[in-house]
Amino acid sequence: MSIGNSPEEDRPSIGRVLQQARIAAGLTVDEVSGSTRVRIPIVHAIENDDFSRCGGDVYARGHIRTVARAVGIDPEPLVQQYDAEHGGRPVPTPAAPLFEAERIRSEPRRPNWTAAMVAAIVAVVGFVGFTLFHGEDDGTSTAHVAEGSTPDKTATAKPTPTKPADPKPVPSESAIAAAPLDKVTVKLSATEGKSWISAKDHSGQILFDGLLLQGQSKTFQDEERVDLVLGNAGSIDLFVNGKKVQDQFEPGQVERLSYAKGDPEAG
Known part of the structure; x- marks a missing residue:
């Protein structure tokens, strides 16, 4: 032993x-x-x-x-x-009551044909009465016109002109492609997974601090410098002042970077 x-x-x-x-x-x-x-x-x-x-x-x-x-x-x-x-996860609630509720669901009600027939008869009677009433009005109106009254042409409704549709806006150029020369512009895109990132300006003020999920992008600008910390650098595509930085970052690698207006010569 x-x-x-x-x-x-x-x-x-x-x-x-x-x-x-x-x-x-x-x-x-x-x-x-x-x-x-x-x-x-x-x-x-x-x-x-x-x-x-x-x-x-x-x-x-x-x-x-x-x-x-x-x-x-x-x-x-x-x-x-x-x-x-710590004693494991709690036992999940069994799904049996859900299926019991499905079994006791009442059958759909059959259509009430008697009520439908009554409604149809009422509709027919109403239509006949409406036709007879308006037929008499039409006869009076026809006789009045035959006596020589001329219909008012100005009363004819003019078609409302259709307003042409507003032209669709032309998509603007990429914000990175139009990066201003007097600022430093940094864009981060999570293409291979999520990454924790932190971005600060030249004075140390935090611009962003959190997770960047796959498919999301963030763009930062400052007058002088942008400081970065990338928690999973291999999943990030990095653009500085309109140019992609060709890096050799690995998944899970932590990188601390800093870029100014003249970069990415350093990248």
Whole structure:
């Protein structure tokens, strides 16, 4: 009989894994909090394996997934580890009542042919009476015209001229293609997946801090400089001052970049 630690005991804790991944990605707790909208005290608590501040298992799983994606690692093994350590997921509600409701649904009502026939008779009688009444008016009007009165030509309704449709606007040129020379313009497009990004102007003011989902784009401008942090640089197409930057970024790679009005010579 051997004495030693089991594989589960040797496995690092959830908080330790997230902390090491954050440090490896070059991110601070403040940056992770800003990109995930998870408050700083909760990020600290999770890295210390204290999930009591998350507000329950559902929120704890959501925070683990969000923080893991922000630091560039797969969240599912950590969620499975959390479930194993905290009693697993709740049992889903069985779908039997839904099918029971489908079985007891009442049959559609058959059409009431008697009521339909009565309605048809009433409609016919009304139409005949309407025709007779207006027939007498038409006769009087015809006799009056025959006596010599001339219809007023001015009373004839003139067709309303049709207003021509407004021409469709011609699509403008791309905002990047028309980048002003007196500013630095940076465009980020997530083409290979999502990425956490942070963008600041030359004074350090945050222009954007969050996730850029696949298919989304963001454009930033400043008078002097734009500073970038890309959490998953391999998924981003980067355009600076109207030119695409040919990079060699890898998926999951964290890049810190800075561009001015004269770039992308540096890129």
